[in-house]
Amino acid sequence: MLKTFKIGGxxxxxxxxxxDKVIKKLPLPKTVTIPVAQHIGAPSKVVVKRGDMxxxxxxxxxxxxxxxxNIHSSVSGKVKKIDSVFDSSGxxxxxxxxxxxxxxxxxxxxxxxxxIKTTGLDAKAINKKILEAGIVGxxxxxxxxxVKLSPPPGMKAEVLLINGVECEPYLTADHRLMLERxxxxxxxIDLLKKALGVDRAVIGIENNKPDAIEHLLVxxxxxxxxxxxxxxxxxxxxxxxxxxxxxxxxxxPSGALPIAVGxxxxxxxxxxxxxxxxxxxxxxxxxxxxxxxxSLANPSNFKVRVGTPVKELIEAAGGLPEDTAKxxxxxxxxxxxxxxIDIPVAKGTSGVLIIxxxxxxxxxxxxxxxxxxxxxxxxxxxxxxLLMTLAEKKIWEKxxxxxxxxxxxxxxxxxxxPANRPLLDYIRLGKQTVGGIIRSRK
Amino acid sequence: xxxxxxxTPSPHIKQGDSVKKIMYTVIFALLPALAWSFVVFGIPAVxxxxxxxxxxxxxxxxxxxxxxxxxPTINDGSAILTGILLAMNVPAGLPLWIMxxxxxxxxxxxxxxFGGLGQNPFNPALVGRVFLLISFPVQMTxxxxxxxxxxxxxxxxxxxxLVKEGLKSGSTVPEIMQRIPGYDELLLGNFSGSLGExxxxxxxxxxxxxxxxxxxxxxxxxxxxxxxxxFTGILWMVDPMQYADPLFHLLSGGMMLGAIYMATDMxxxxxxxxxxxxxxxxxxxxxxxxxxxxxxxxxxxxAILIMNAFAPLINNYVKPKRFGEKK
Numbered sequence: 001m002l003k004t005f006k007i008g009g010x011x012x013x014x015x016x017x018x019x020d021k022v023i024k025k026l027p028l029p030k031t032v033t034i035p036v037a038q039h040i041g042a043p044s045k046v047v048v049k050r051g052d053m054x055x056x057x058x059x060x061x062x063x064x065x066x067x068x069x070n071i072h073s074s075v076s077g078k079v080k081k082i083d084s085v086f087d088s089s090g091x092x093x094x095x096x097x098x099x100x101x102x103x104x105x106x107x108x109x110x111x112x113x114x115x116i117k118t119t120g121l122d123a124k125a126i127n128k129k130i131l132e133a134g135i136v137g138x139x140x141x142x143x144x145x146x147v148k149l150s151p152p153p154g155m156k157a158e159v160l161l162i163n164g165v166e167c168e169p170y171l172t173a174d175h176r177l178m179l180e181r182x183x184x185x186x187x188x189i190d191l192l193k194k195a196l197g198v199d200r201a202v203i204g205i206e207n208n209k210p211d212a213i214e215h216l217l218v219x220x221x222x223x224x225x226x227x228x229x230x231x232x233x234x235x236x237x238x239x240x241x242x243x244x245x246x247x248x249x250x251x252x253p254s255g256a257l258p259i260a261v262g263x264x265x266x267x268x269x270x271x272x273x274x275x276x277x278x279x280x281x282x283x284x285x286x287x288x289x290x291x292x293x294x295s296l297a298n299p300s301n302f303k304v305r306v307g308t309p310v311k312e313l314i315e316a317a318g319g320l321p322e323d324t325a326k327x328x329x330x331x332x333x334x335x336x337x338x339x340x341i342d343i344p345v346a347k348g349t350s351g352v353l354i355i356x357x358x359x360x361x362x363x364x365x366x367x368x369x370x371x372x373x374x375x376x377x378x379x380x381x382x383x384x385x386l387l388m389t390l391a392e393k394k395i396w397e398k399x400x401x402x403x404x405x406x407x408x409x410x411x412x413x414x415x416x417x418p419a420n421r422p423l424l425d426y427i428r429l430g431k432q433t434v435g436g437i438i439r440s441r442k
Numbered sequence: 443x444x445x446x447x448x449x450t451p452s453p454h455i456k457q458g459d460s461v462k463k464i465m466y467t468v469i470f471a472l473l474p475a476l477a478w479s480f481v482v483f484g485i486p487a488v489x490x491x492x493x494x495x496x497x498x499x500x501x502x503x504x505x506x507x508x509x510x511x512x513x514p515t516i517n518d519g520s521a522i523l524t525g526i527l528l529a530m531n532v533p534a535g536l537p538l539w540i541m542x543x544x545x546x547x548x549x550x551x552x553x554x555x556f557g558g559l560g561q562n563p564f565n566p567a568l569v570g571r572v573f574l575l576i577s578f579p580v581q582m583t584x585x586x587x588x589x590x591x592x593x594x595x596x597x598x599x600x601x602x603x604l605v606k607e608g609l610k611s612g613s614t615v616p617e618i619m620q621r622i623p624g625y626d627e628l629l630l631g632n633f634s635g636s637l638g639e640x641x642x643x644x645x646x647x648x649x650x651x652x653x654x655x656x657x658x659x660x661x662x663x664x665x666x667x668x669x670x671x672x673f674t675g676i677l678w679m680v681d682p683m684q685y686a687d688p689l690f691h692l693l694s695g696g697m698m699l700g701a702i703y704m705a706t707d708m709x710x711x712x713x714x715x716x717x718x719x720x721x722x723x724x725x726x727x728x729x730x731x732x733x734x735x736x737x738x739x740x741x742x743x744x745a746i747l748i749m750n751a752f753a754p755l756i757n758n759y760v761k762p763k764r765f766g767e768k769k
Contacts, residue, residue: 007765012455090449169455241765254766326448332455339449359455360448366461366518367560372713376659381764385713403764411453418459419560425451 032307168331293354325360530638669726
């Protein structure tokens with residue numbers, strides 16, 4: 001029996017059409033647009049001005065607090081302007097726009113492919129490097145990694161979980177990373193272990209990536225304290241709480257952080273970024289992005305510089321198909337539909353999904369037939385039908401009592417509803433309102 | 443940029459199951475048992491079924507079009523399903539005007555008065571059936587002779603009615619059982635009853651199909667069967683002269699049709715699995731109580747309706763296990 005989480009879950013069609021597409025380096029764009037708020041926490045403070053010449057890897061915006069991070073230029077060239085530009089959120093955000101000129105890297109950055117396995121750095125020094133390199137969670141949540149590695153006083157991490165689940169349909173960026181950058185990934189995990197002071201790390205991988213599981217199992221033999229845990233394919237196993245439950249059997253209490261059960265979860269992409277930051281001195285300025293969709297001519301996995309317009313990725317994958325209805329930044333279950341494709345790739349952009357006309361529109365909403373499927377699939381054990389009604393009727397107190405704040409917005413309820421009810425839309429409304437009420441109490 | 447993109451919140455994909463698919467899956471699951479009733483009871487069964495289905499669909503259409511003034515949704519299949527279930531709950535040869543009255547009550551009172559599909563607290567087909575049973579007790583309990591029925595030529599009564607009457611007149615259960623078809627007959631459907639009462643095997647086949655298609659889960663039918671089995675089993679072991687054995691109770695009457703197709707009606711049953719178990723146990727207990735000590739030989743329709751009334755209460759108090767619940 002393969003491990004998995006116990007409550008709820010769905011199994012959408014996997015559609016991993018890019019699973020065997022080797023990661024290609026995307027050619028440098030003419031300009032990049034780098035938003036200063038591409039992570040959870042305070043937007044970083046810009047430290048360059050218009051007309052400045054910058055090199056790839058050079059700091060352009062500085063961390064503005066503990067929960068914040070540094071941002072570096074992903075290219076070399078001239079700062080064209082500092083302006084408000086639309087990003088994937090649909091809002092205008094302060095961004096540094098750089099005209100690309102050549103590909104010159106800042107001093108001290110090792111861009112060679114040579115593998116470096118050992119370092120004399122201690123936990124504190126590693127954590128400092130991670131903060132300096134601007135590393136955030138690359139699974140999509142973009143929570144600053146140095147914060148995760150600094151447990152609050154009195155809490156102690158016991159196990160490091162590495163998220164190689166990639167439970168979102170279509171996406172294969174993490175899958176390819178595990179296959180092609182396995183050795184570097186393991187060094188990165190070793191560094192994270194050291195930074196956290198734990199002696200055990202487990203990489204959770206869903207069973208639909210047997211090649212990645214096998215590859216890492218072989219590599220792991222050379223590293224003590226790193227295990228691979230194959231997991232049954234079930235969405236949303238990549239959710240932090242679900243992954244912890246699946247691998248360790250522990251349940252993070254409602255409202256608590258993973259550290260409450262001694263676990264810290266980091267994505268495989270994050271672990272690779274840690275390797276590059278610590279061993280190669282390279283800040284987080286590029287990432288792997290899956291560009292995919294049923295109608296797309298050449299779905300691919302690209303290594304992309306942060307700030308590259310999404311449009312260029314789509315062009316490189318064969319251009320926007322005629323029957324495009326939606327462009328989603330991220331996967332189909334939790335990704336964000338974007339209004340235009342000029343928006344830049346950010347640190348958290350794991351995929352660009354093109355959805356065709358056939359699947360791109362919502363169907364007519366019917367009466368709830370009380371089939372209870374939303375209750376059955378909710379991985380947090382909530383009652384989505386009830387939370388939706390409570391939000392519609394604006395009954396916030398009961399909404400809070402029914403644990404609306406526990407919702408992880410995985411979308412399993414809306415996905416499964418046979419009456420096409422917009423359950424998650426209303427639950428988000430409930431979460432936002434109830435969250436506001438809770439904050440105002442303090 | 444020339445292409446205008448659609449914006450919606452996530453998720454951006456759908457499982458592909460729809461209300462319509464669910465309804466037609468249940469209808470499909472019922473077809474073997476329905477077809478068998480046509481074989482056993484002949485043309486009258488076909489006529490009764492057609493009357494019921496056509497009336498149900500027509501009444502829903504009329505009410506939606508002219509009373510509620512909304513776009514009729516009769517092609518979602520729910521009215522057809524109610525029609526079939528209602529027909530399976532009456533004897534073949536029921537006067538057709540009574541069948542139409544049943545359809546009006548089922549759809550008009552049981553379903554549309556609450557706002558249509560999804561809003562009704564009670565199973566509409568059962569509302570129709572119970573209304574007919576109370577209003578037209580004679581017609582509703584006049585079962586046609588089954589041609590293959592060799593055991594007792596005068597037996598128009600159902601096995602459950604025979605037991606009830608027999609006990610009243612002082613016979614013991616083993617004596618009565620002599621006049622009742624064997625378990626193989628009960629399983630295959632060689633005896634008299636309502637259209638949907640006679641073939642346990644085919645109804646079970648439909649259950650397996652619905653379980654595989656994930657239209658129902660095992661919780662409701664299994665909890666009903668288990669409760670009935672245990673409850674009647676205890677009584678049977680205490681006094682086999684006065685109480686029929688558990689297998690007889692499972693195979694006779696509307697047990698299969700009720701537990702598999704009527705109690706599992708999504709709209710009127712609880713939503714969480716734990717709640718469904720409580721609901722099933724409730725139905726089992728009430729059914730057996732009515733069968734053994736009530737005025738009617740069969741009680742599952744009443745039992746389901748009573749537990750339907752409790753479903754909102756169960757939903758309110760029986761919550762699914764929350765992830766990370768503080769104990």
